[in-house]
Amino acid sequence: MGEYYMPAENDGKFKQLMTWIKDKKRPRPSFPRAIQIQTTSYCNAMCLFCGWKHTHNTQPQGHMEDDLFKKIIDETSKHFIGRISPYLMNEPLMDKKMPERIAYIEKNKKPFTRTKINTNGALLTEDMSERLIESGLRHLWVSVQGYTAETYTESMGIKKFNILDNIDKFLDIKEKKGAKRPKVSITTLDTTIVHDELEYAKKHWAKRDVTFKIHQLDNRAGDDISKLSARKPQLKRDCDLFLKQAYVLFNGDVIICCHDWRRTVVLGNLYKNTLEEIWNSDHFISLIRQYQEGDFTNLKICKTCTG
Numbered sequence: 001m002g003e004y005y006m007p008a009e010n011d012g013k014f015k016q017l018m019t020w021i022k023d024k025k026r027p028r029p030s031f032p033r034a035i036q037i038q039t040t041s042y043c044n045a046m047c048l049f050c051g052w053k054h055t056h057n058t059q060p061q062g063h064m065e066d067d068l069f070k071k072i073i074d075e076t077s078k079h080f081i082g083r084i085s086p087y088l089m090n091e092p093l094m095d096k097k098m099p100e101r102i103a104y105i106e107k108n109k110k111p112f113t114r115t116k117i118n119t120n121g122a123l124l125t126e127d128m129s130e131r132l133i134e135s136g137l138r139h140l141w142v143s144v145q146g147y148t149a150e151t152y153t154e155s156m157g158i159k160k161f162n163i164l165d166n167i168d169k170f171l172d173i174k175e176k177k178g179a180k181r182p183k184v185s186i187t188t189l190d191t192t193i194v195h196d197e198l199e200y201a202k203k204h205w206a207k208r209d210v211t212f213k214i215h216q217l218d219n220r221a222g223d224d225i226s227k228l229s230a231r232k233p234q235l236k237r238d239c240d241l242f243l244k245q246a247y248v249l250f251n252g253d254v255i256i257c258c259h260d261w262r263r264t265v266v267l268g269n270l271y272k273n274t275l276e277e278i279w280n281s282d283h284f285i286s287l288i289r290q291y292q293e294g295d296f297t298n299l300k301i302c303k304t305c306t307g
Contacts, residue, residue: 004028004243006288025240028288031079031276032246036258037072038088039064040095041250045120046157047145049189049217049225051089051261053157059263064250068270069101072248075275077108084109085116088247089261093123099131106136114138118187120145122158124166129173132182140182142167145189147197147204155193164204171208185211190230218259218306233306242288246275254278256287260301 005025007016016027041061043052069086076084086092086101095101098117105115116139124142132140142163146152149161171184186205188194194201198214205212217229218236247255248270249263256265265287268278278284287298296303 002026004033004240006243006292028243030280031081032279033081033244034083034085035072035076035081035246035248035275036085036088037064037069037248038090038250039069039086039092039098039101041090042094043091043120044094044122044158045091047120048155048157048193049191049228051259055261059261060251062250063095064252068252070104072270072275073105073108077105077110077113079276080110081113083114083116085118087117087119088249088258091120091123092117093119093128099128099135099137102132102135102137116141118143120156120158121163121166122160124170126169126173129166129170133174133177133179137182139185140170141185141187143187143189144201145191146194147201151193151197155191167210168208171210183211185213187213187215189215189217191217191228192230193228195230236302236305239291239302239305242284242291246279248275256284256299257301259305262301264301265299 003025005019005023005027007019007027011019011027020026040063041059043050043056046053073084084105086095086098086105092098102115102117109115115137117137118141121142121144144152144163144167145155146161147164152161152163153159167184167186174184186201188198188201190198202212216231217225218233241258242256245258247258247260249255252270253263254267254270254275255263256267267284267287268281270278273281290297291299291302
């Protein structure tokens with residue numbers, strides 16, 4: 001997905017076009033280009049770098065009702081959207097109906113819209129693997145935060161070290177089925193815990209012919225995890241996430257960012273309004289203008305966010 005910017009109030013279409021050509025940044029669209037949907041808020045891990053560890057006991061948790069999920073997908077499928085991801089600040093495979101939800105998206109979305117989930121893979125059983133492949137899922141990203149039992153458990157708080165076997169079994173099932181999808185990508189954060197294992201990881205995944213990505217650590221908009229970062233974090237000041245992506249919690253609340261674990265900025269609720277109405281609301285536009293002006297009075301999570 002490309003970079004986006006918020007046009008000034010008096011910017012006309014021609015000026016927006018010129019900015020796109022010159023700066024390679026598109027004007028904020030009238031409907032999000034991607035959406036993340038939290039079908040369940042739960043996770044089976046306790047990652048040291050994740051907001052779940054700090055907020056699971058302080059925020060309400062639950063599961064999304066089927067009618068709300070279908071309402072969101074039905075609206076989203078009417079628009080030109082690049083990606084629909086049925087997860088947000090949770091472990092998607094905690095939702096036993098995940099393959100059926102993906103199948104519903106695939107059935108109703110426009111042809112070029114991609115479906116994608118990020119999972120820690122601990123629940124990627126053979127049965128779940130079969131169902132995910134049959135669902136039509138386009139992209140499966142698996143987060144592997146340790147390549148020995150010791151580093152894995154230290155990073156993620158999951159005692160059973162079955163992740164590498166689970167991925168191998170998934171790839172075997174996919175090959176036996178002759179399935180082209182989903183495309184599998186492995187992601188690892190460059191933390192002080194796993195840093196010395198990254199060279200091994202590169203070789204390990206190269207042998208399995210899957211995409212391997214090393215990502216830098218961010219602070220999940222406020223938590224101090226500087227001791228885990230393999231590099232010095234930098235404050236984010238030109239973030240465009242809220243210019244192109246929408247984030248929906250299990251209860252229908254639309255929040256401003258995937259890092260807002262404490263749900264400090266709620267833009268609206270999809271039981272009361274459509275996503276298009278919330279996306280174009282005066283409240284949301286005002287917050288974007290405040291961010292542009294460096295006013296974090298109502299955006300405290302943005303003030304301390306690093307990447």
